[in-house]
Amino acid sequence: MNADTTRTSLPAFVAEFELRIRELLRSDVEFIQLIEEDLVSAGGKRIRPRLAFLSSSALGGVPFEMELALAVELLHSATLLHDDLVDDAETRRGREAAYRKYGNAVSVLSGDYLLSRVLYLLARTGRIELVELFAEAARRLAEGEVLQFQVAAYQEYSEEQYYRIIEGKTAALMTAATEGAALLADAPRNIRAALRDFGYHYGMAFQMRDDYLDLMGDEKRLGKPVGGDVREGKVTLITYWLMQQHPQEVNEILLRRASAPGDVEKLRYLAESSGVATRVVAAIEERVGRAVSSLSPLADSGAKVALEELALAELQRLQ
């Protein structure tokens, strides 16, 4: 039997997810209700819940897949609320950043409210090992975020630090989404490792692409000006490699945080002409390849194909 034919489809799952997340975030404290409504209706791509659902489906469906999907998304949302402060982000998913509307206070505390709902969801699964998995993901997430700040403050840029940061801030939670499904299914060791590796490499590719497009992307498609990271003093793989090839020019631009006219265009030009852009694209392709091949121990299914397609989609719009 192909497990997928008997199961909920992805669109049906996402629709159910949107209902459940609304229900879960209801609070009789009005300020919390307002900020959570704002968050829910802003939506987002729901990448993490998709990962959880597709991983579950690839295993024939696991108990508490919805709780897992909600927990990863809410942990991610809490980070966004705490991160808006950090980044001083002017826009987030095309909407006014929550904290500008309601103040830092409500933003941080509403993030904490989300985290309390994550705890509630984990408790509902009845699986203490899942609590442990989330403890580790949350620890690495916080460490990755702080490390990003520290690296910028000390200007101690390196390729190793870059990978450590994105591992923490993105790959750790995506890994929890995919490995969590295997845990809930009590899947054999090799299957659990397969889903863990997929989540990890997919997460790395996802963040590397995001960072690449931040400089090299198309403003209209991005919905925000390019060069945001450089203006915040964040050195991603592309700028780090550029620093190696054109130390003087790139360091000057970084030092003034791309505040002079033409700075961002200069970086884009250098990235193209030096071949650094191509090298970053190749590094992303390599990650996507590792993600896809991680899945080989899984039995064939529509969900497995959908996971592969999700990973391959990271290669679109790169050139």
Add this chain to the structure above:
Amino acid sequence: MNADTTRTSLPAFVAEFELRIRELLRSDVEFIQLIEEDLVSAGGKRIRPRLAFLSSSALGGVPFEMELALAVELLHSATLLHDDLVDDAETRRGREAAYRKYGNAVSVLSGDYLLSRVLYLLARTGRIELVELFAEAARRLAEGEVLQFQVAAYQEYSEEQYYRIIEGKTAALMTAATEGAALLADAPRNIRAALRDFGYHYGMAFQMRDDYLDLMGDEKRLGKPVGGDVREGKVTLITYWLMQQHPQEVNEILLRRASAPGDVEKLRYLAESSGVATRVVAAIEERVGRAVSSLSPLADSGAKVALEELALAELQRLQ
């Protein structure tokens, strides 16, 4: 057998606690390490761990009492890190508020790091019901904190709102400390209710006293200027009752957030002369009485006496 004679003493427990908390907060991200060291060495009264330990001892010692004690303290510490931003507090436990040293970013994210350690501790106990108990405490904690902000913003002061706020921001977590011990002991229903009620009433009394002293206390003993709450636009029980008796004078002072010379002294004088201060003290006494009498189902022990003494200590320095 008197359970207490065979068990660790409170000072020995606290010493072990200080070692364990240091161990637990170690991170190889330097900024996290710095902020957590700052937090640990600043210390504090460790009231919540004491509650957990004494509750455990009153039941003859329960498994994972140290994990419970650490989890309640770290959840509390995370709130302090998130709250420093909120309150714009200038001092916290007599030290420079963490965020002034390292910036809002590291403060919020290091709070998140602490929360990930709470998850880890909960997972170690292997008790999913404890995760559920903490989910509820954390939810009420976040709601109480946001409600405080909302009430100040809307100026929708009432006695009911005041109690709801302190229930969330203080009593909920203290209840988790005491009830958590009963849960870990698989104590009978009436014993669990006894410890839950003690934690709740003690927590209420604790916060009511704290709020009372914020206006009526002695600056030297407090280690900070009196009237901090009024200056932050927070209406506690004493100011709310004063508003009922002297609406015009008190509203004016609140409106200018006690910025005129003599404002705080005026409130203190009014509180004494109107009898409001005495009424608040009586309300605290009543809470302490309820806390103490909650303990009656527990067998006599040194730990039970210590819990009673902890509650009675809230009545010191009030007049």
